[in-house]
Amino acid sequence: xxxxxxxxxxxARIMAKRLRLPLRGLPTCVHVTVAxxxxxxxxxxxxxxxxxxxEVIALGEGQAAxxxxxxxxxLGQRARRGSEADADALAQLVAGLDLDRMEVLVRALTxxxxxxNLAEDNERVRRLRGRDAADPQTPRSGSLREAIGRLASxxxxxxxxxxxxxxxxxxxxxxxxxxxARRRTTIDKLARxxxxxxxxxxxxxxxxxxxxxxxLATVQELWGSDDIRAAELTxxxxxxxxxxxxxxxxxxxxxxxxxxxxxxxxxxYPDRDGEPVSIPPLLGFxxxxxxxxxxxxxxxxxxxxxxLELMRExxxxxxxxxxxxxxxxxxxxxxxxxxxxxxxxxxxxxxxxFPALAATLAGLNPEExxxxxVTFMRERVRAxxxxxxxxxxxxxxxxxxxxxxxxxxxxxxxxxxxxxxxGDFIRQVQVFGFHYARLDIREHxxxxxxxxxxxxxxxxxxxxxxxxxxxxxxxxxxxxxxDRRPLVPADIERFSPSTRETIxxxxxxxxxxxxxxxxxxxTYIISGTEGPADVLEVLLLMKECSLCAAxxxxxxxxxxxxxxxxATLEAGPRTIAALLDMPVYxxxxxxxxxxxxxMIGYSDSNKDIGYLASGWAAYTAQVRIAxxxxxxxxGWLFFHGRGGAVGRGGGPTNRAIRxxxxxxxxxxxxMTEQGEVLTAKYAVAQIAHRELELATSATLAxxxxxxxxxSARFDALMDEMAAESAAKYRSIVAEDPDFVRFFExxxxxxxxxxxxLGSRPAKRSRAAGIDDLRAIPWVFSWTQSRILLPGWxxxxxxLRGARERHGLELLRQMRDEWPFFESLLSNAEMGxxxxxxxxxxxxxxxxxxxxxxxxxxRALEAxxxxxxxELVTIGGGDRLLDAEPVLQASIAxxxxxxxxxxxxQVELTRRLRAASEDGSEQLHRVSQLTIxxxxxxxxxxx
Numbered sequence: 001x002x003x004x005x006x007x008x009x010x011x012a013r014i015m016a017k018r019l020r021l022p023l024r025g026l027p028t029c030v031h032v033t034v035a036x037x038x039x040x041x042x043x044x045x046x047x048x049x050x051x052x053x054x055e056v057i058a059l060g061e062g063q064a065a066x067x068x069x070x071x072x073x074x075l076g077q078r079a080r081r082g083s084e085a086d087a088d089a090l091a092q093l094v095a096g097l098d099l100d101r102m103e104v105l106v107r108a109l110t111x112x113x114x115x116x117n118l119a120e121d122n123e124r125v126r127r128l129r130g131r132d133a134a135d136p137q138t139p140r141s142g143s144l145r146e147a148i149g150r151l152a153s154x155x156x157x158x159x160x161x162x163x164x165x166x167x168x169x170x171x172x173x174x175x176x177x178x179x180x181a182r183r184r185t186t187i188d189k190l191a192r193x194x195x196x197x198x199x200x201x202x203x204x205x206x207x208x209x210x211x212x213x214x215x216l217a218t219v220q221e222l223w224g225s226d227d228i229r230a231a232e233l234t235x236x237x238x239x240x241x242x243x244x245x246x247x248x249x250x251x252x253x254x255x256x257x258x259x260x261x262x263x264x265x266x267x268x269y270p271d272r273d274g275e276p277v278s279i280p281p282l283l284g285f286x287x288x289x290x291x292x293x294x295x296x297x298x299x300x301x302x303x304x305x306x307x308l309e310l311m312r313e314x315x316x317x318x319x320x321x322x323x324x325x326x327x328x329x330x331x332x333x334x335x336x337x338x339x340x341x342x343x344x345x346x347x348x349x350x351x352x353x354f355p356a357l358a359a360t361l362a363g364l365n366p367e368e369x370x371x372x373x374v375t376f377m378r379e380r381v382r383a384x385x386x387x388x389x390x391x392x393x394x395x396x397x398x399x400x401x402x403x404x405x406x407x408x409x410x411x412x413x414x415x416x417x418x419x420x421x422x423g424d425f426i427r428q429v430q431v432f433g434f435h436y437a438r439l440d441i442r443e444h445x446x447x448x449x450x451x452x453x454x455x456x457x458x459x460x461x462x463x464x465x466x467x468x469x470x471x472x473x474x475x476x477x478x479x480x481x482x483d484r485r486p487l488v489p490a491d492i493e494r495f496s497p498s499t500r501e502t503i504x505x506x507x508x509x510x511x512x513x514x515x516x517x518x519x520x521x522x523t524y525i526i527s528g529t530e531g532p533a534d535v536l537e538v539l540l541l542m543k544e545c546s547l548c549a550a551x552x553x554x555x556x557x558x559x560x561x562x563x564x565x566x567a568t569l570e571a572g573p574r575t576i577a578a579l580l581d582m583p584v585y586x587x588x589x590x591x592x593x594x595x596x597x598x599m600i601g602y603s604d605s606n607k608d609i610g611y612l613a614s615g616w617a618a619y620t621a622q623v624r625i626a627x628x629x630x631x632x633x634x635g636w637l638f639f640h641g642r643g644g645a646v647g648r649g650g651g652p653t654n655r656a657i658r659x660x661x662x663x664x665x666x667x668x669x670x671m672t673e674q675g676e677v678l679t680a681k682y683a684v685a686q687i688a689h690r691e692l693e694l695a696t697s698a699t700l701a702x703x704x705x706x707x708x709x710x711s712a713r714f715d716a717l718m719d720e721m722a723a724e725s726a727a728k729y730r731s732i733v734a735e736d737p738d739f740v741r742f743f744e745x746x747x748x749x750x751x752x753x754x755x756x757l758g759s760r761p762a763k764r765s766r767a768a769g770i771d772d773l774r775a776i777p778w779v780f781s782w783t784q785s786r787i788l789l790p791g792w793x794x795x796x797x798x799l800r801g802a803r804e805r806h807g808l809e810l811l812r813q814m815r816d817e818w819p820f821f822e823s824l825l826s827n828a829e830m831g832x833x834x835x836x837x838x839x840x841x842x843x844x845x846x847x848x849x850x851x852x853x854x855x856x857x858r859a860l861e862a863x864x865x866x867x868x869x870e871l872v873t874i875g876g877g878d879r880l881l882d883a884e885p886v887l888q889a890s891i892a893x894x895x896x897x898x899x900x901x902x903x904x905q906v907e908l909t910r911r912l913r914a915a916s917e918d919g920s921e922q923l924h925r926v927s928q929l930t931i932x933x934x935x936x937x938x939x940x941x942x
Contacts, residue, residue: 041126045119045197052215053111056223061104068101069108072900079838080896087838094903102904103926109901110933111222113894114190117939120890122197125686142654144257145264147697152268154704161269162277168667169637170699173286173440174245175674176238184241187679189222191248194684227932228925235290235298239307242289243314245682246436250285251318253689254431255424257283257696281430283696285437286523286670287311292442293505294527300501301508304441308517311435316385318432319398322425323378329421330370330405332414342408343373346401350376353383353390370405370414377401384434387516394518395433402426435520441509442525442562443502445534451502452537454495455488470531474582477536481543481584482551488544506545513547513556522558525599525639529561530568532578532585539588552588559588560639564601566609566726569617572598573624580632595635597670598625602642607778610729610794615824616722619661620715626664639670653691657698659823667703671695680939714814714821717802724801725794732793732859738852745847746857747781748909751927783834784934785843786902789860791831796867803870811874825871826884832868833880833891834938837861839902846909890939898937905930 057065072093079087097105131140139146151161196215200206258279265277290307293299334340347369351358357379361372381398384391392398406426409418449466456462462476480487492500513521524542526534538559542548548555563572576596579585589596600622605614622638629636642656657669673681681691708714733739743749782789803811814821847853872880881888908927915923 041201042119042123045122046116048212048215049115049119049193049197049219050112052212052219053108053115053223056216056220057104057108060220060223065101065104065108068097068105072105072109073897076899077896080899090900090903091842091907094900094907099920099922099926102908103922103929106901106904106926106929106933107223107227109897110227110929110936111219112897113933113936114186114222115193115219116893117936118190118194118197121194121684121687122201124690125198125684126201128686128690142694142697143264144260144693144697144700145267147701148261148264148268150701151704156704158269158277161265164667164700164703165277165279165282168280168282168700168703169284169669170282170696171284171286171438171670172695173639173670173672174242174289174437174678175287175672176235176242176289176292184237184244185225186222186227187683189218189225191683192218193222198686228928235296235303236306236310239287239289239310242287242678243311243436245678245688246285246432247314247318249682249685249688250692251428251432252685253692254283255427256689257692258427259424260693261696281427282667283692284431287437287439288442288672289439291439291521293447294442294444301504304439304505305508305512305516308435308439308512308520311437311439312517312520313385315432315434315436316381319429319434320378320381320385322428323374323381326421326425327371327374327378330374330409330414330417331365331368332370332409332412332417333367334369335367337413340369340408340412342404342411343369346373346376346404350379354379370409373401373405392434395429399426399429402429433519435517438522439520440523440525441505441521441557442527443505445526445528445530445537447498447502448526448534448537448541451499452540454499458495459487461487470533473533474536474578477533477540478582478584481536481540484550486544487540502541503545506541506547509557510546523560523597524557525560525562527562527564527601529563529575531571532575532582535559535561535575535579536582536585539585542588548588548591552584552586553591555588555591558592558595558597560597560599562599562601562641563621564604564641566605566614566617569600569605569621572621573628576625577628577632580629580634589634593635594633595637596629597637597639599639599641602640603776603779606790609726610733611725611791611828612795612798612824613722613726613729615820616718619718619820622664623661626661636664637668637670638664639672641672642674652694654694654698655819655823655826657695657702659820660702661820662702662705662707665699665702665705667700669699669702708818710813710817714818717806717810717814718821720805721798721802725798727794728797728863729794732856736852736856738849739856741849742847742852742856743781745849745853746844747785747787748905748927748931749777749781751909751912751924752777752780752784752931780935783938784905784931786834786836786839787843787860787864788831788835792828792835792867793860793863795828796863796865796870799870799874800866803873808873812876815874825874828867829871829875829880829884830887832864832871833888835864836895836899836902837864839899842903842906843909846906846913894937898934901930901933901937905934 054066057069072090075086075090075093079090094102128140139149148161151164156164193215196211196218200208200211261279262276265279269277290299290304290310350373354376357375358372361375365371365375377398380390380392382391383389402422402425406418406422409415409422453465456465462468465473465476468476488503492503495503509521509524513519524538526538529535539548539552539555542555542557542559543550543552547557561572561575563569563575568575576598580589580596600618602614602618605617608614609617626636638660640656640660653671656671657665660669680687682688736742779790799811815825816822841857844853844857868880872878875882877883879888881891905927908923908930912923912927
């Protein structure tokens with residue numbers, strides 16, 4: 001069959017025409033015109049992928065499917081130019097579709113977005129490469145070379161750099177929040193498509209016909225694959241999904257980051273004494289997947305053990321494969337290079353532990369001691385996997401052998417060899433250990449309190465522990481922690497299932513750290529922390545399960561309060577001060593290095609007090625907590641619980657790190673990598689390297705960050721704006737009695753709860769309302785309805801008030817000179833640019849209760865228009881995102897094809913809510929496909 005024509009279709013014309021950004025009806029942003037990338041290679045990628053998809057659709061569904069697709073996109077384009085008649089025509093077209101044709105339309109648009117996302121990723125890789133080629137002498141923005149060069153030019157001496165590196169730490173923590181709406185099989189197929197695009201760029205004379213043939217085959221597989229999971233994800237499915245990026249991209253990207261850092265330091269701090277600057281393993285990884293118990297009944301103690309075993313198995317498999325390759329390459333003959341002396345212990349141990357292998361190697365490689373030594377190390381790693389004799393007990397033992405090989409090579413004739421693959425492999429072991437990542441444990445404070453309430457009650461210690469005042473609880477907890485006598489009996493069968501599971505969790509942690517997985521867990525996080533008693537409760541449970549001794553001595557875990565709501569962020573400094581003034585807690589803190597880790601949550605505080613106020617509350621909490629710890633002589637590490645969406649602390653990582661308060665980071669931080677962020681950042685090798693580079697360089701740059709000279713003035717203005725913003729936000733979200741009904745009616749939150757996104761329920765409990773709703777479905781629902789409320793509500797009111805009272809120039813100065821404020825505004829611009837009032841109104845019309853609907857919607861509509869107007873005014877341009885033309889063009893490129901999906905979702909939601917009982921299975925199915933499609937089109941879930 002002949003290839004389907006591409007140039008004449010509306011979908012293809014999206015690529016070729018100048019497109020208009022939404023925001024019709026807004027005086028500051030009417031008919032925004034932006035051109036897509038002028039890069040011919042980018043346009044070629046789009047044309048190739050669009051043509052391939054159209055051919056596959058024609059083969060599978062016929063020309064009628066293409067005609068429907070073209071008509072929907074054409075109407076979407078005309079509606080976006082301001083034609084209400086065409087918007088109504090699109091609504092009528094969708095309303096007239098049966099579910100079969102509607103499903104084909106949704107699938108076609110979703111697949112197009114997924115393919116265009118790849119074209120944009122490939123363009124990003126091309127831009128990075130082109131930037132370096134055009135000006136190799138100038139460091140790339142956000143690179144390690146730039147960061148180290150700036151440290152040197154700012155007066156940081158070599159000795160100061162060594163101290164900075166010795167304390168630096170960046171730990172990226174992967175979580176299983178259910179925001180990745182695509183299945184693993186879909187992601188794998190898209191990776192194969194990207195590989196073909198990249199290959200076309202890399203080869204001097206690519207075989208385009210062969211590339212098209214392979215693309216057709218893969219896209220046909222994609223078209224025929226179901227985007228709806230037949231079964232809900234299990235916790236172990238999520239563990240496997242998180243681990244896939246380590247073997248596919250991070251295993252290679254991590255050593256490259258350290259190479260980049262070595263070169264940058266050598267350039268800015270050249271050797272004068274023959275000794276290069278030593279670079280410790282400052283970049284590392286963590287995970288919550290399998291350890292996050294908060295609200296997830298499927299994360300049991302046994303499931304955590306299963307997760308650790310899976311992490312260990314896959315990491316050791318990578319190390320075994322790496323040693324196999326190293327053994328093949330280290331073929332240096334002692335007859336030619338001399339006999340190395342440093343390998344004797346490795347060879348002796350190997351011959352003793354593996355005599356049969358030793359005999360084989362003596363026959364095959366009698367003059368190749370390095371090959372024999374590394375082969376013995378591979379065999380020890382293999383034995384480690386099976387927990388057999390001769391295996392390594394810890395990663396440190398493997399590192400000791402590797403470094404012995406490295407020293408022998410450097411002492412002999414193999415220094416260059418040591419600095420190549422062997423050096424990279426050593427970095428992998430330093431960073432990944434035996435599990436790829438450290439597993440964090442998280443549980444809600446209420447669980448610990450209920451557990452102790454039952455224990456105290458059954459044992460006759462206290463009849464109503466939960467009813468005690470905070471002071472009384474603290475006094476009892478300190479006394480029990482200091483008491484050498486055990487409180488919890490060995491036999492816990494008489495306790496409730498919930499209490500037994502909590503105790504079993506702590507006992508499992510003791511056993512796994514002592515025996516099966518030493519070093520694999522370091523941190524216990526308490527969500528819902530409100531005061532110091534929440535932390536002491538965990539310390540008491542640790543003491544009762546032999547994770548610390550009486551008085552807090554010899555504590556084996558960091559206890560980390562998670563401060564996430566507005567009130568708990570405000571109380572955070574008092575909580576930390578009270579804890580450090582308690583001898584039992586301070587003793588426990590000394591046991592783990594006298595460094596307090598504090599997690600800052602962004603999601604719940606946003607839901608509580610809104611975008612601007614929550615961002616400022618998190619900022620000021622860090623400043624005040626750091627000061628408390630500094631005064632008491634303790635160190636600190638802030639752990640930032642950032643989500644993918646703006647309403648959950650999202651936005652570009654480099655910008656987010658630079659926006660942290662000066663003096664609170666010191667080149668040390670942890671941050672979460674969640675949901676669709678994992679695939680967006682780490683599915684492509686070149687982008688994975690760039691994301692790690694941006695995060696690492698920004699982290700090192702914080703080691704020299706200083707407060708702005710106008711910080712007191714800026715802070716005072718932010719206090720004003722936060723109060724005004726929170727008042728506006730809460731007047732609608734918390735104080736309007738009809739807002740919960742509005743939210744449930746005008747967003748697809750009910751349908752999202754049915755989508756099999758992850759193993760964790762959408763709510764922590766069965767309570768009604770939004771307070772108990774997790775932040776992810778809250779943000780996801782507003783994004784789907786194109787309102788994106790968590791990213792802007794209250795901001796416009798605050799900006800207008802500040803501008804009228806203090807003047808536009810001060811706001812512009814804050815934007816230009818204060819990274820926090822610049823990040824706050826930039827992320828809000830992105831959220832507002834993805835919002836669309838015209839589309840949102842169709843979702844709002846789903847609610848038939850006219851009076852409260854119109855009252856709430858008028859307030860939201862006015863606030864969004866005000867926010868856009870204020871952002872554009874402060875930015876000094878004509879439209880949103882004028883300072884970020886690539887993102888501006890991406891949003892404009894997508895909108896005409898996202899809009900038909902939104903119309904479909906509105907129609908499906910109307911049918912679902914009108915259906916008898918729960919509606920048909922197909923109705924639910926197409927609804928869920930539409931949710932996936934809009935997420936792909938906006939490149940956002942939660």
